Amino acid sequence: MSGGVAWPVVVRTVHRQMRSLVGPAHRDLEDLTQAALEQVLRGLSRFEGRAELTTFTYRICAHVAMSHYRGWRRWLRRFQFWTEQVPEPSTGTDVGQLSAENERARRLHLHLERLSPLKRVCITLGYFEDLPASRIAEILECPEPTVRSRLRLARMELAAMLRNDPFFQTGDEGSGP
C-alpha cells in the first residue's frame, strides 16, 4: 500500500465509512465498499496529503453512496415501487416484536432512504456521526452554508417521518410481551 498505510486499515476505514452512509443492513454494503476501495486504490497516487486520509476516503465513499442512491431513486420513480412506504408494525405477539431495538434501527434506515442523497449524507455525517459542518463541506466539496441548510432540512424531514412512526414516539417503555 502506498504511503505506508496498511491494506487492512484502509479496508476497515472505508468499510466503516460506507456502513455509516448506507447502514449496516444494506444488502449492497459489501459491493459498495469494494467499489469505494477500488476508487481509493486508484486515487491514492493522486492523494497529496493536504487533507486527512479519512476525509479523502469519506469523499469517495460519499460519492459512491450518492451515485447508488441516485440510481436507485431514479429506478423507484420510474416504476413506482411501493418500497418507499415504510411498513406498518406487525400487531400481536410475534418473535420479531421482541426485538424492538433491531426493528427501530431497521425502520430508521428505511426512513433515511427516503431522503434525497445529499440530505441523507449530510444528516448521516452531521447528526449521526457528529462531524462538524466544515469537515462535511470538505468531504462533499460544497460550501459550508449549503451543508448547514441541507442538514437543517434533513433534520426537519426526518423528524416529520419519525413522528408518524410508532417505534420512535416517546413515552415510558416497559410493558412486556
Added chain:
Amino acid sequence: MTHDVLRRAKEAWRASMDRDDAFAAPHRERRLEARREESPRLRRAAVVSPIVGVALALLAGGAMATVAGAHWIGRSPFGLTLPKTGSTSLPAPKHRVLLERAPASTSFPRLRVSGAADSDRQVESREEVRPVAPEVRRAPIGSLAAATQEDPEAVWKAAEDALAKGNRTAAERLLGSLVAMRTANGLHDRASLSLAELELARGEVIAGRERLASLAASTDPALAADAVFLDARASSVAERVEVYERYLATQPPSPFREEAMVERARALILHGDAAGARACVDELHKGPQLPSIVRASVEDLDRRLARQPGD
C-alpha cells in the same frame, strides 16, 4: 418532540452500529480484505475499469431501452409468475429462485413482487433474479427430521427453513429434537433460544422463561445476553429487576454488563425505586468509559432521574 424523536433515532443508529461492530463487521472486513487477493476485478481495476465502465454503460443503455420499449408496447419482457410454493424454474437463468413470502421491502431494491400472500405472485426485474434465500428442501419437514436425526446441522437448517416458511409447529419440533441431542458445537444453545422465542410467542411464558433462565449461563456471552434481555421483557417489572440482578452477579463482559445495568435502572424507575436507579446510574458513571451503545441511554436516564423527586 422533534428533539426527542431525533434523539431516539440517534440512539437506534448507534445501537445498530454497535451491534454490527460486535457481530457482523469483523467477518465482513475479513471478507473484504480477502477480496483483494481473490477478486480479479479489484486486482485489475486500474487497467480494465475504464473498458468495463464503457461496456457497462452501453449494456445499461441497451437494457433500459429494452425495458422502455417493452413498456411502450404494454408488456414486460421480464415478467415471471411464481407458483404458491414460492419457488420456480426460470426459463432463462438455469438456477432455481426462491422468493420470500413476506411483502416486498427495501431489501429487494431491484425487484418488484406483487400479488396476495396466498396467490401466485408476479415478479418483475430488470436484472437476473437472484436467490434471496436458500432453496427449500422438497422432502416433508417431519421426514427430513427423521432422515437427518444424526446430523445437527441439517436439523438446524431444516428448522430455519420451517421458520422461513412460517411453519412454527414444525420448527418447534425440529428445535426440540436438536435441543435433545445435546450437541456441543453451540447449536444446542442457539436452538434452545429459538425454541424459547417460539414458546413465548405461543404464550407458553413459563416454559419459555425456564429455558431462557438456563441459557443465562451459556458460554456464548452474546447469546446469554439475548436470553436474559428476552427473559426480562417477558417478566413483570419486579421480576425484571431480579433477572438483571442475577445476570449482573455472573460478571458478564462489556458492553452486555452496561446494557443490563441500564435496563435494570429503567426497571427500577418503573418499579418506583428512584434511589436504586440513581445508584445504578452512578455506578455506570464510575466505570472507566461508557460503551457508545449505552451512552445515549445513560443520558436519558440522567434526565429522567433529574425529574424525579429527591430521596
